[in-house]
Amino acid sequence: MTYAAVPAEPPGRPRAGSPAGPATPRATCVLAPNPSAMTLDGTNTWLLAEPGSAEAVVVDPGPLDESHLRAVIAAAEESGRRIVLALLTHGHLDHSGGAERFAELTGAPVRAVDPALRVGGGGLAAGDVITVGGLELRVVPAPGHTADSVCLHLPADRAVITGDTVLGRGTTVVAHPDGRLGDYLDSLRRLRSLAVEEDVRTVLPAHGPVLDDARGVLEYYLAHRAKRLAQVETAVEAGHRTPAEVVAHVYADVDRAVWPAAELSVRAQLDYLSEHGLI
Template structure:
């Protein structure tokens, strides 16, 4: 399963290519689909005068894309000092080993199985490669190993699949859990507050969002609305995830229903754990 679900609800737009902020450059992977939107945004992040860059999510195992990322770093007279992964889905992480071979850089991730090198990665850490300050934020929910990165100098959040530039992400049940996801959204929301709060979302898929706070508020409201719709569907007799999807996502392209079912399973679990499902509330 890949990362995102282009379900309705957010404005359309084009994925970024090239320089987006003073420190962040995007290289778009050629893996566009209903699940990956325009493709995976691979991010190159570096201090303006630094000789080393950090690459976030090399993307799929596509030789042309990986070499394009390496070339983009070289053009700025830098080397790749570190590779970071937001999570382990193949559209973000499959190319990491090959990219490490091309660049000689270690790979850091929350999941030990994805690492190449001695160091792991977890929320609360600060990456300082090339003088960069990149704060690691634990954002489980989409997957259990999901991380985001706060780039305070640019007022930006690199969110992987936790917040997308278009559509809404799936909660990849059973690995992903809705309660954890809602907590992660609130954690990111807190980073947008105050005069120095992050204002921009640099997502793993889709266009850059210039209103980080508004985007996260939308996600929280969307999840609350979907939960209410799922609860109503169960009250009216839907018992399996497929039945709930057919009711709640009736206006969505059926090609996306299998992806929506992952989120519905997570929503049913969330409601059941809190005693909010009427009757037996069985998934089937």
């Protein structure tokens, strides 16, 4: 199961149409055929390469779907490139389920924060700079959605690949108990600083359309989290004690199909409020 999106007003300025296809000079999206209320259009698998290079990197091979994995390989081959490395933004199966099979098909190692998800490759840590065929990616730790979440800064395109930390539509779930709200807020602030200090403009998310106002999106996400946290605190003060009761009160305008995911975020919010002595 995956936990990605909870509907909300759109953050930032999404590009129109499907996310599939070229998004920046170095990033192309191959969209997995796994749309749902939680995965939006499906999982965005990112194929990255420096212009003119014969080598490519793939971020989030996606679910274990043979047709999709082969479509990613075909997209690389059509551009005259060979996939030499795969990276995982985190371990949810809509991102990582096909990683082992992808390694078999391509011979490319898979790097991830979680050692259990690595296939012939190493980890991903703060300060890591990954270079392949002239392409440069910088690892940005982003725990919160999950403990093992990372983002990848693509400085040449002024872009950041955000996994499920920031989505192209709606807002993400803090997948309690692995995900923690305090960590997530710190990650959003880290990304906002990156947007300001490194002039990052484009968000390449794992679900939904590309966004062209990275700083605005991150400020929206922080404001949205503060608003939701205040709503949860108010709900508790009004006598809604259990996570399910809080969800029914705070997320009353949201499709019930995503309430189980919203409950994970509420549990993370309740833990955060309790840790800070607010409830």
